[in-house]
Amino acid sequence: MLEKSMYDSWVSHISLFIKGNKNCRMMLDSIDEGPLVYPMVVGEDGQTRPNKYSELTETQQLQDDCDIQVKNIILHGLPLDMYALVNHQEAGEDIWDRVKLLMKGTELSYQERECRLYNLFDKFASVQGETLYEYYWRFSQLINDMHTIGMTIQQVQVNTKFLNALPPTWSKFDTDVKLAKSLYTTNYDQLYAYLSQHE
Template identity: 70%
Template sequence: MTTSAEFMIVAGAENFDKAMYNSWESHMLLYIKGKKNGRIMLESIENEPVVYPTVKVDNIIRKKKYTELIEQEQLQDDCDVQATNIVLQGLPPDVYALVNYCQSAKDIWERVKLLMKGTELSYQERECKLYNEFDKFTSVKGETLHEYYLRFAQLINDMHTTGMIMQQVPVNTKFLNTLITEWSKFVTDVKLAKNMYTTNYDQLYAYLSQHEGHANEV
């Protein structure tokens, strides 16, 4: 039976945006960590799979069979296999087809990172694009405060998942200053009422939403 978390991973893979590698990585690591023996599976992603030790039998050196491994080695081998399967199942079909030949979770993870995240240059281009979107972000005529807030929240979330660090004050200032002119009086009020260093834009939205009726009248 597929759990809701597993369904979300598969569903997310079908609509995967390669530019959103960081978000995918974060969700996958959190999902694996929550599984039984999840922390051991995370080691499978960071390190090479367990190497079967050798044994000498009748003067012949061979690798041990699974049943001959000690309990800890068997557990690590099981986690290696499970981690590999989870990562493969969480991939979109086009990426899966390029990595399904890999035998270990570590190899798959590194290959996927290269395919989805791209080179350091493309990653920098992604950052530049988001900074540009932030600079040019503004309100759209006719949209509600809630719609404005959702667009802004999506942009900030994309910047965070890419690893970009945004200071609180510039984010809050951007959120307030790009509202349509009908909000100017209430923007002035909220700047006087709220500390821009300790308040986030979610709290600013909650405060402003209480006055949306008055802003609409204006």
Template identity: 60%
Template sequence: MGDMKATNIILQGLPADIYSLVNHHRVANDLWERVQLLMQGTSLTKQERECKLYDAFDKFTHIKGESLHKYYLRLTQLINDINIYNMKMEQFQVNTKFLNCLPPEWGKFVTDFKLVKDFHTTNFDQLHAYLEQHELHANEVRLLHERNQDPLAFVAKQQMTPPHFNTY
């Protein structure tokens, strides 16, 4: 059975509120895992689920090697889950989490953004769009840092290079 067909069968049987959260998952397997996750929550009390979500938000961080887009999607999913329970999460809390958990190569852009934008009015979709324009640069910064991670090794390499003498 094709992926599309399987996806459609799964989608048809969902309650509307859950459907609206997962209908953008085009791959049946991703969709199914997401549905299971949301449905298994029904056995927990609302309070337990809220605690789990706050905890997940608290522990949320960038995974090494993860692209900006993947990072953004994970946070978006978490915020969607938080919104289902009408838990109050302030815009600036989400923005702060989004920016502060980025790896160090984003530092310059994070600072620039904090200087120009209002954290209370900007949403993190705009934040993601802004940072995405600088992803290439951030990756270059990361590669430079990785190459010169050990400053002593870098200095030693510089000293081993023989000076260039002009002989006449």
């Protein structure tokens, strides 16, 4: 279910759910390119009209079914207040775009979120009394939020921040880790595992 601060995670979950379906490529195409446009035919009365579902080719029928299925998947992942704002849309593509606009706003609001996350990263520090696991968990959430919106940061920066923000009681082990591990090739999960042996 979509939550206000978790749009990017929601997109990832919905995309993975769609990819788990038999006709995932057609469903993803429906989001990216819009629904099937029914071909036009000339009826018996000489008037041009869209084909009926029964007159579509097997592939077109499958695409139409996928269009409906992807719309339902997206709508089922929305809370009631958001559902009420987008359920009138006919196509999965339109619902997807509307939800994105409502959740992420404009490019300016994305930049604001990116700046906020960089600021949180810069100011990240241990909290008095927290365990090493709690520290690691908070740091992991921050890095995950940064990755989720596509922010990139060098591995050595992440590792250095993880070690430098540890409480002073860990300074001896902090130095040992920096000497024993390459901060360019190791990740902070491995650093945590190494440190947790000494907790």
